[in-house]
Amino acid sequence: MNGASRDALAGARERLDALTESTSVDVTALAGELASVTALLDRESGLRRALTDPAQPAEGKAELVRRLLGGQVSGEAADLVAGMARSRWSRSRDLADALEELADTADLIAAQRAGGLDDVEDELFRFGRIAAGSTELRAALHDRTAPATSKSELLHGLLGGRVHPVTERLVVRLVGAPRGRSLEGGIESLSKLAAARRGRTVAEVVSAVPLDDRQKQRLGDALARIYGRPVHLNIDVDPSVLGGLRVRVGDEVINGSIADRLEEAARRMAG
Template sequence: MNGASRDALAAARERLDALTDNASVDATKLADELASVTALLHREGTLRRALTDPAQSGEAKAELLRRLLGGQLGADSLDLVSGMVRGRWSRSRDLVDSVEELADSADLIAAQRAGALDDVEDELFRFGRIATGSPELRGALRDRVAGDTAKSTLLHTLLGGRVNPVTERLVTRLVTAPRGRSLEHGIESLSRLAAARRDRMVAEVVSAVPLSDRQKERLGAALAKIYGRRVHLNLDVDPAIIGGVRVRVGDEVINGSIADRLEEAARRMAG
């Protein structure tokens, strides 16, 4: 996002945090209602454009929202989204993306309140790895013929009782309402959002053998020193890298595996 949309999203994030600082606010209900608004705005282009029309005053757009959704949303959700439509957006799609982000954030806040945010981060990463490694599962979740109910049932069979309910909710929403995102990209975005709840970055770490607790502590401390903030480690094991570790933080890859060094040496010799 650029310009006005970036500023509007930043303001919406602050309002969400201020709202959910109140323990009496039901973050799970808030997530559900914001997700329903996301679906509506994604589906109704005319409404989406009306609510982001720069020629209309912010109050006029908020009043339109209240007339349409006042009886369907709780007071907290209505106030939050009304504040968003009062802002200025560079593109109408940015409003939809931002409401969706706030829906996901509300679910993550629910996990954070329960002391389960770390578990949700790890479970999102694990599910992403499982889906990436299973063409059959990816195919079933992308199947355009299968309805949302069938996909939700499949995910509940796979995840129900095995992961935190927030993890299942986030993954189910991503699969049934991808809005053009791939499963891999969606999981990665959710992982970054979860890490941001603790002002942390996410590092995907692949090693030939499981790392010891001491090794994890040393690696986490080293990455925190490099990036200037806490780093959450998503750990995976792949014997194919032979030795060492491979670390990816965002778009940056730090290769420390023997396999990578052998490949580099072979390329140099071939050159």
């Protein structure tokens, strides 16, 4: 997001954090309500444009939200969406994108309250790796002709009782309503949101062999010194790396693998 939308999203995040500081708020229910409003805006492009029209009075747009959502969602959800309607948005789609992020964040807050946020981070990464390695599963989840209900049933069968409930909800929602994202891109976005809840950066690590706890700690400490904040490691094993590590943090790759050094040497010799 750019400009006005970025500022509006920052304000919405602050309001969500303030709202969920109260233990009386059912955060799981709030997440579901925000996801439902996201789906509504995706279906109703005219409503989305009306709520983001800069020519309309801010309070009028907030009142429209209250009329539409009153009695359909909780007061907390309606107030949160109304506050977002008061804000200025660069594009009408940005409002729906922001609501989706808040829905996912609310679910992650629920996991954090229950002490399960670390589990959710790890499970999201593992599911992404499993899906990437299974042609059959990936094809089933990307099949545009298959109804969302059948995909949800498949995921419930695969994940139900085996992962944290928040992990299951996030993955089912992502697959059921990808909103133009790939499964891999959606999982990566969710992982970053989960890490952000603890003020951490996500590092994707590929190693030729499994790392022991001491090695993980040393790597995490080294990356924390580089980036100036705690780093959560998502570690995958790939024997083709031959040795060393390949680390990706966002768009930056820290490449220390023997395989890549050999490829670089070969390129230099050929050149």
